[in-house]
Amino acid sequence: MTGSVDVANLNEEQAREELARLADLIGAANIAYHQSDAPQISDAEYDALKWRNSEVEGRFPHLKRSDSPSDQVGAPVSEGFSKVTHAVRMLSLGNAFDDQDMFDFQERIQRYLGTDHGIAFTVEPKIDGLSLSLRYEHGKLTVAATRGDGAVGENVTENARTIKDIPHEIQNVPDVVEVRGEVYMSHADFADLNARQSERGGKTFANPRNAAAGSLRQLDANITRERPLRFFAYAWGELSEPLALTQQGAVARLAEFGFQTNPLTQRFDTMEAALEHYRLIEAQRATLGYDIDGVVYKVDDLALQSRLGFRSTTPRWAIAHKFPAELAWTRLLGIDIQVGRTGALSPVARLDPVTVGGVVVSNATLHNEDYIQGRDSNGDPIRDGKDIRIGDWVQVYRAGDVIPKIADVDLSKRPADAAPFAFPETCPECNSPAVREEGDAVRRCTGGLICPAQAVERLKHFVARKAFDIDGLGAKQIEMFFADPILPINEPADIFTLQARDSVNLARLKNRDGWGDKSAQNLFAAIDDKRTIGFGRLLFGLGIRHVGEAAGNLIAARYGNWAEFTHAMDQAQDPTSDAYTDLIAIDGVGQVMAESLLLAFAPGAERNGIDRLVAHLTIQDAEKPKTDGSPIAGQTLVFTGALERMSRTEAKARAESLGAKVSGSISAKTDLLIAGPGAGSKAKKAADLGIKTIDEDQWIDMITGL
Ligand SMILES: [Zn+2]
Secondary structure: OHHHOOHHHOOHHHHHHHHHHHHHHHHHHHHHHHOOOOOOOOHHHHHHHHHHHHHHHHHOHHHOOOOOHHHOOOOOOOOOOOEEEOOOOOOOOEEEOOHHHHHHHHHHHHHHHOOOOOOOEEEEEEEOOEEEEEEEEOOEEEEEEEOOOOOEEEEOHHHHOOOOOOOOEOOOOOOEEEEEEEEEOOHHHHHHHHHHHHHOOOOOOOOHHHHHHHHHOOOOHHHHHHOOOEEEEEEEEEEOOOOOOEHHHHHHHHHHHOOOOOOOOEEEOOHHHHHHHHHHHHHHHHHOOOOEEEEEEEEOEHHHHHHHOEOOOOEOOEEEEEOOOOEEEEEEEEEEEEEOOOOEEEEEEEEEEEEEOOEEEEEEEOOOHHHHHOEOOOOOEOHHHOOOOOOOEEEEEOOOOOOOEEEEEOHHHOOOOOOOOOOOOEOOOOOOEEEEOOOOOOEEEOOHHHOHHHHHHHHHHHOOOOOOOOOOOOHHHHHHHOOOOOOOOOOHHHHHOHHHHHHOOOOOHHHOOOOOHHHHHHHHHHHHHOOEEEHHHHHHHOOOOOOOHHHHHHHHHHHOOHHHHHHHHHHHOOOOOHHHHHHHHOOOOHHHHHHHHHHHHOOOHHHHHHHHHHOOOEEEOOOOOOOOOOOOOOOEEEEEOOOOOOOHHHHHHHHHHOOOEEEOOOOOOOOEEEEOOOOOHHHHHHHHOOOEEEOHHHHHHHHOOO
8 A cells, every 4th residue: 555655665656646545535534624523534644644745746746636635725615604705815824843844934935035034923823723704894794704615615604793702893993804813612611512512412522623613614503602612813814904014013903903812922033932932832732721733933024924925725924833743652551450330341551641732641541452452343453453561662642532542552662571461351350250252342240240340330320310310329429338347338229228227327427527417317318219210210220231221211111010020031031931032022122132131130149139129119110001092002203393382302202101112213114203393304205205294283182182
C-alpha cells in the first residue's frame, strides 16, 4: 500500500495512486466534518493526510489533481440552508508544525517583499469552533453565513441572532462591515449540554466543536437558542472603509463595536518573541475553558498584508501554528484489572503520570486482553500488532473528553526482561475462574455473587435510579456499607433488614461519622418506601446479565406476577418443557437472554439471594396485556408525528398493556401506524406498504373502555 511508503521513495505511478487515495480520504473526512458534524478521523490525522498530500504534490507538481485537496478549504454547503455568496472569500490558513516552519514562513514573506527587515506579527489562539461571517449594513446585522467552501456558505442568520455575543446592531461603524470570527462552546457549557441531552435521551456530542457546529447548523433557531454558543471576532470581510492600519488596531476596533475579542491576542516585533507567546498559550491551553488547536500569526501591517495577498486558498500573510497532537510517551508501570457487575475483567493501564494536551494522564483504557495483544475485537492487528508489556514505553493519546488510549509502543525501548502480559485466568478479587465465552472479547469472573467486586457493583446497580432508586443510598453509601463489620449490606436483602439490625445494635448508625438521628431515620424511611416495587423494576434491579430495563418490563408484562414468573422459571430449567419454549418465544427475549435468566433462577446461591430479597418485598403485578377484547393484541404499532391528547410515553404504555408491540420504524411487519400532525416520511412509507394508518382520535376511540 502506498500510504506507508515514504514520500521520498514514491515513484511516479505510486505518487499518482497516492494522490488519488488521499483525495478520497480527505474528501470523505471533509464531508463527515463539515456536513454531518461527526468527524471520523482526528484533526491530527486529518492534518497528517493534508500534509502528506502537499508533500507528494511538492515532489510531483505535474501530478496535482484538478480536485486537489490543497485547493479546497471545506465542504460544499448542505441542503436545508439557503446559500450565501461571500463578498470576500473566507479562506483557511496554511499550517506550521514546528519553530522551523515558522522561521520558513517569515523568510518566505521577506523574500516576497524583497526585504530583510524584521516583520511584526500578531499572535492569537486558534479557536476550535466554526467560522462565521456577520454582515452589518448601516449597523444592522443583515446576514450571518458559515464558511461553507469558502466562496459560498450557509445562511444561518436566524440562528446567529440567538447567540448573545453577537450584537444585532452596532454603532459608529462603516456602512458595510463584515465581521468574521469563530463560534464555539465553552467546556463548562459543553458538559452541561451533554448532561441535559443524556437526561432527555437525546444525542450527546463527542467534543465542544461538534456541539457548536451541530447547534449553529440547526434548521430550527429555537434549538440554537437553547444552546450556549459564544463568539470571538478576529477578522473581517467586505468593508466600505478600512478599520485601521494594523491587524492589532483593527481587532481593537472590533472590540469597540461590542464584539468579544480574545484577550491573549498580542503583537510582537520578532519571530522569537512570537514563538515565546505560542508556548505561553500552549501552557495555558488546558485552563482556558474552551478548545484551541494552535496559534495564528498574522502580519500586523495591513498594507503589507495587502501586498502579500493570497495563494489559491490561503493568505501569504497568515499561518496557523498547530499544537502537537495530544500524544505523549510515558512508561507503563502496571496493568490493573477491574471487575464489573457482570464479572467482566477490564484491564487499565497504570502510567507514569504525563501531560497530554495540557492534562495529566495516569491511566488509560486497555479494553480487553486482545487489545493488549495488539488485536481488535475482529482479531485484526492494531498498533501494527505490537503487544503491550509492563515496563514498555507507550504513546498515550487523548481526543476530546474520551478516556486516554495507547496509540503505540516503542519496541526499541522494551526492557530485556519484559514478559508478555499474562491476562489473569482467575478473578483477582475472588479467585474464581475467569473465562472467555466463544465470540466474547471479554473475560469474565464466574464467581457470581461470591465475588465481592461483582457483588458491590450489583448492589450499586440495584439502588440505581432506574432500579430501586432509594434516596440517600447511592454508590457512595453502598461502598461504605459493603463488608462493613457491624452493619453490612452484602446483598440486596440486607438493605431491607438494615433498620432491624440497627435497632438491636449497640453501635447505632446514627452515632457514626457523617450520620445523625435524622439522616439515619430518613434512610430507613426511604428504604421502607421501596418495599413495594413494580415487577419489571425488580427484575431489572437484579442486574442479571442481558436483562436491561426494557427486557425487565417485557418479561414482567408477559408473566404478569412474580409467583407465576418464578414458577415458569422453575419449569423452564428443563429445555424440553413448554415453559422453556414459551420463554424463548417471547419477542425480544431470545436464547442468550433466556439462558442468562434461567441461570439466575436455577437452584443455587444466586436464586437463594433473590428469594431472600423477595421475602421483604410486595411486588406489584405488571399490567398483563388484555388479550381478550383488545383489537391490537399481538400487533406491531408505530407512532409518528405529534400526539396532542396523550404523551408518546403514555400511548406506548397503553399499547403495550393491550398486548401490542411498539416499534420505532415502519417495516413490512408493521400492522398499524398512528400518525399525529407533522407525520412525515413514516406516513408515506406506511402508505407505500399499504399499512393501515389512523389518527390520534381514532386511536383513542379504539382503546377507550379497554
Ligand atoms: Zn470475582
